[in-house]
């Protein structure tokens with residue numbers, strides 16, 4: 001698929017996360033303010049719950065799953081705390097003008 005637009009830069013307030021779909025696939029777009037945007041799979045790797053309904057910690061660059069409380073590193077997608085043990089997929093991000101773009105590979 002290559003680089004695709006996932007949302008606009010003003011669609012996600014600083015310190016927050018929103019869910020957007022591209023080709024029927026949900027992505028969690030996080031705005032870390034001065035640190036920029038991070039995008040990970042919207043679905044938690046533990047029990048198929050929406051990660052984007054969780055809390056973002058801008059200082060640590062993490063998001064906490066609201067279902068069972070696993071915290072994920074937004075730079076790597078790896079879980080920092082249990083019960084999740086598998087990473088969520090993370091995507092390369094770039095901002096072009098007012099657009100947040102992510103690189104999605106077909107697999």
Ligand code: FES
Nearest residue numbers: 044046047065068
């Ligand atoms: S569903 Fe996310 S930690 Fe269980």
